[in-house]
Amino acid sequence: MEGQRTPIESGCPDGFQYMHPTMRKNYGNWAYHEDPRPGVLKHVSWSGDAIYTVRAGTQRILDVFTLRKLCDIGDKYAEGYVRFTIRSNIEYMVADGSKVEPLIEALEKEGFVVGGTKNSVAMISHTQGWLHCDIPGTDASGVVKSMMDELIEEFKNWNMPNRVHITTSCCQINCGGQGDIAINIQHTKPPKINHDLVANICERPSVVARCPVAAIRPALVNGKPSLEVDEKKCICCGACYPPCTPMQINDPENTKLAIWVGGNHSNARGKPTFQKLVAAGIPNNPPRWPEATAIVKKILTTYKENARDWERLNDWIERIGWPRFFELTELPFTKFHVDNWRGARRTLNASTHIRF
Ligand code: SF4
Ligand code: SF4
Numbered sequence: 001m002e003g004q005r006t007p008i009e010s011g012c013p014d015g016f017q018y019m020h021p022t023m024r025k026n027y028g029n030w031a032y033h034e035d036p037r038p039g040v041l042k043h044v045s046w047s048g049d050a051i052y053t054v055r056a057g058t059q060r061i062l063d064v065f066t067l068r069k070l071c072d073i074g075d076k077y078a079e080g081y082v083r084f085t086i087r088s089n090i091e092y093m094v095a096d097g098s099k100v101e102p103l104i105e106a107l108e109k110e111g112f113v114v115g116g117t118k119n120s121v122a123m124i125s126h127t128q129g130w131l132h133c134d135i136p137g138t139d140a141s142g143v144v145k146s147m148m149d150e151l152i153e154e155f156k157n158w159n160m161p162n163r164v165h166i167t168t169s170c171c172q173i174n175c176g177g178q179g180d181i182a183i184n185i186q187h188t189k190p191p192k193i194n195h196d197l198v199a200n201i202c203e204r205p206s207v208v209a210r211c212p213v214a215a216i217r218p219a220l221v222n223g224k225p226s227l228e229v230d231e232k233k234c235i236c237c238g239a240c241y242p243p244c245t246p247m248q249i250n251d252p253e254n255t256k257l258a259i260w261v262g263g264n265h266s267n268a269r270g271k272p273t274f275q276k277l278v279a280a281g282i283p284n285n286p287p288r289w290p291e292a293t294a295i296v297k298k299i300l301t302t303y304k305e306n307a308r309d310w311e312r313l314n315d316w317i318e319r320i321g322w323p324r325f326f327e328l329t330e331l332p333f334t335k336f337h338v339d340n341w342r343g344a345r346r347t348l349n350a351s352t353h354i355r356f
Contacts, residue, residue, distance in 0.1 A: 020081040020093040022051045038158055039114035040100060052100050053091050054078070056112040057123045057148065057155060060088030061131055061141050069110060077103040087123040087165075088144075089116055113156060121154035121300065124166040127176040135242045136170035137185040137255040138284045143168045146288045147183075147296055154300065161307040161316070164300065172238045178263040180313040181299060182275055183292055185284070186258035190234040191247035195221040202227070202244035210239045257282040257292045261299060262314035273314045276322070278329070280336045295331070302328045 016024060026045035033043045041053040058070070070090055074082045078092035078099060085091060090112075092103060104114050116122045124147060127133070129140035147166070148155065154164075169176030169184040176184070198204070204227055208216045215233035219226055227247070229240075238249045249255070259282065263275030278299070282292045299313075306328060307316035317325045326333045 018081070018083070020051060020079065020095070022049050022095045023093060025049065026051075035118045036100075038120060038156055039104070039117055041117060042097075050095070050097070052094050052097055054094070054100060054103050054107070054114060055085070055089045055091050055116050056107050056114050057116060058084075058088050058090050058112070059141060059145060060126065070112075073103070073106050073110065077106045085123075087116070087125045089123050113152060115156040119158045119160045119162050120156070121151050121160060121164045121166065123155065124148060124168060125176070125179070126168040127170050127174070129170045133170065134245075135174075135238070135250075137172075137187065137238070137250040138170050138257065139286060140168045140170045140176070142286055143183060143289050143292065146290075147293050150293055150297060151300070160300075160304055162310050162312045164303075164313065166296070172236075174242075178275060180261065180263065181296055182260040182263060183296065184258050184260060185238075186256045186280060187236040187238050187249050187251075187254070188256055188281070189249070189251060189254040190215075190229050190231045190236055191238075191240060191249040192251075193227060193229065194246040194248065195224060195226040197246040198226040198244065199224050201246055204244075207240050207244040207247070210243055212237060212239060216240060252284075255284050256280065257284050257289070259292065259295055259299075262317050264312055264314045270315075273318075277337055278326070279331050280334070298331075299329055 019027075026047060026049050029045050029047060030043050031046045033041055036042050036052075039055050041055075042050055043053070044050045058066070062070075071082070074080055074092055078094050079096070081093045083091050083093075094100065094103065107114055124144040126140035126144045127136075129136050129138070129142065131141065154160065164181065165179040166181045166183070167176050167179035169182065172185050172187055176182075204218050204225065207227060208218065210216075213233050213235055215230045217228050217230070219228040221228070227244070229247075236249070240247045241249045258277060259279040260275035261278050262273055264270070264273045266272040279295050282295065285291060303313055303316060306320070307313075311319065320328075
């Protein structure tokens, strides 16, 4: 329309312009792939072309100096093409197989770790945490760094019965939180309301509508329009906090971590599976989160020692049963593991919507 402002395009740019030429040429024409060594994939096309991918872990939130270093390595030792995976790995693509080993050496010399393919523990996928988001109750990158420091051998080697995907989630309601092992925030107290601020900051009807259990009501407090929470109904989900920051729910003492296991998307062989809570009330303890890390390591060691080849974590638990899982991992089974909230059948926990 005449005079109308041109829309500003946003979103993902066209990926083809950044693809390695061999990938572009063979798009949709790949015959098979092999795993020559941990951290390296070899894809072979029906045309006979092959391309190698070398994967190294990064901290996801990269400073410009590290990014430049990674790009310089790509220009010097690879063929100038890289991509980032959803699990914060950088991948270099090379058509010339003789470049693979020098590229790995260059990456390792600069302190990067190559791995994360096949039956290893892949890089933990994480959300934003304190650096970017406005509602986190813990850090995400920090938890990942602390845990991956302890799991470095599992990232670099093919030690596990099958691949292991771990996720973190720094609030209880939004991104993240579905994997073989998920480390999620768990609020244990209802929000504390600052009544002086609610009327100025919050759109009260939308806050009331946000609550999944209808625990929030409009109220007049000290003559000012505000909100009140029926604490008996509140499930401490934190959903009211993003649209209304005066409903503060994060708390150094009462915001905890919880660990869930066994989530998996459907694939050619199996249906999607829900993750289940196995440890709750774990201290949210920066900067190294030792308690949560110890539990994750214990689950992984037990899985490694007991599962059969190719069993994913959920397959293994299904075979041995949940009571045996708790016995082997020595995690206490408490009343908090029983989901006795009847409303959950209709609303929460009843869909297989994809999250990563
Ligand atoms: S998980 Fe929650 S707190 Fe963390 S980045 Fe996503 S929305 Fe923000
Ligand atoms: S924390 Fe969740 S359940 Fe509790 S009042 Fe807020 S939105 Fe409702």
